[in-house]
Amino acid sequence: MDFIEVKVQCHPEYTDFLIAELGEIEFNSFVENEEGFDAYIEEALFSEEALKEVFGRYAEAKVQYTFALQPKVNWNEEWEKNYDPIDVDGQCYIRATFHAPRPEFPLEIVIVPKMSFGTGHHQTTWQMVKHQMAINHQGKRVLDVGCGTAILALVAAKLGASYVEGFDIDQWSVENSLENAALNGFNQLVVKQGTIAEVKPQGPFDIILANINRNVLLAEIPIYTELIGAGGQLLLSGFYEQDIADIQQKAESCGLTLQNSSTRDKWAALVFQKA
Template sequence: MDFIQINVHCDPPFREILIAEMGELDFETFMDTEVGFEAYIQEELFSHPALQTLFNRYRKQTRIWYELKKIPKENWNEEWEKNYDPIAVGDQIYVRATFHEAKPQVPYEIIINPQMSFGTGHHETTHQLLALQLTVDHKGKKVLDVGSGTGILAIMAAKLGALSVAATDIDDWCIENALENFGLNNIEPAFVKQGTIHELRLGESYEIILANINTHVLLDEMEEYNKLLSPEGHLFLSGFYDTDKARIMEKATSLGLKEVKSTTEKNWVALVLEKVE
């Protein structure tokens, strides 16, 4: 499985808009650069005409140009290490790679080797959800991370004292990477399964469910999350733009979920909902 790297040059106000739009085209990983951002997608999912159509919609409003490069799977870590810096979430969470110096004085240190998986802590959605996890008691609770990518949110849940953590993703590469990252953090997950939440037909209930995906998937799957969520349980959602929050909340309210807290960073929203019986 090889990847396509897109190096996008654009005006700063359009960076987050284009990232959100490209997320809908199955791009998985984004890195900010001085001139715009880099985006990565599996080669078999890449549609050059779809990308050109997207950029053409915005070219009347801003300058956009881009470069394409194919990256073999085995070269991904080398590319990633050139750009990856450790992340601090306030003074409570420190996310680093194995080649970064440890910070034992930070209460929650997470070690990530993301390879090609989404969820390194750099993106605003992951960063916000990590911060929101600090606001909800995880001790003794069963946690499910849907669309887990690197497994970073499930790892955070375990470090916050969760009784058990489980993870799902549709991508075999993410499954492999999440398992590696659980091992790096000395965490034994209840399971890491491949498939959509519809396909997996999970039978257990969870006090906390985490889903950092995108608007379309969240709207399609939220009813399933709600079925798996225990009464008075908490559902963490992100991966959507502030312009989509009304649609997300309309669906959530129809299912008996109420907003507990939300944050917004660079127009990306992270949301905590509670199941009201």
């Protein structure tokens, strides 16, 4: 499979925003550097017009870019150079297989990274895990929406959840989630491929985790609410601080109550509870 490599130079404050935006137009791997980042997309999915449209919305980022066909990309080499472990307040350590263990952490998750998300991914993951660590998972049924590498699902399992299910639209996510589950000694993880409408998860769930993006969350919060049992909790991230009001309004219109919130480097996370 051939890829288009887009080399982006931009103001450093906008790197995470641009990576998130490109993720919405089918770019699926990113490698950050001192000048900005490199973004990769399958050749058949590439559209320079879509790229220009995204960059045009961020004139203040002073974006410059070039692109070229890359028949062969050594993904493993790039991941190992650029995937950093995540330390969540000294309580949870999320590392790749090529990082050394840290036995001093109460909770450790080991993954084989199949995609580099940029530091924005770390900020949202960090907040979601921090909120998870404050919630009782013992004996709970948990759903991880858009599970990706299944980090949140595995945190739930290690916190004592009795049933954990995840799903994602990408086949690589399903395969990687199962691989990571085995690495962490949790072969009971249920992983499905498709949208929430296609996989039809069967509630009620005590905890739903959704680290996706603003538009998907706004469209699906009503569905999550139906799947949550009484007293259950919904943890959301993957959006910016300026999106908090819209997310909160949608959740409260569905009968959910805001319990907790956080922001980190302009990224936000919210915790809601169903009455």
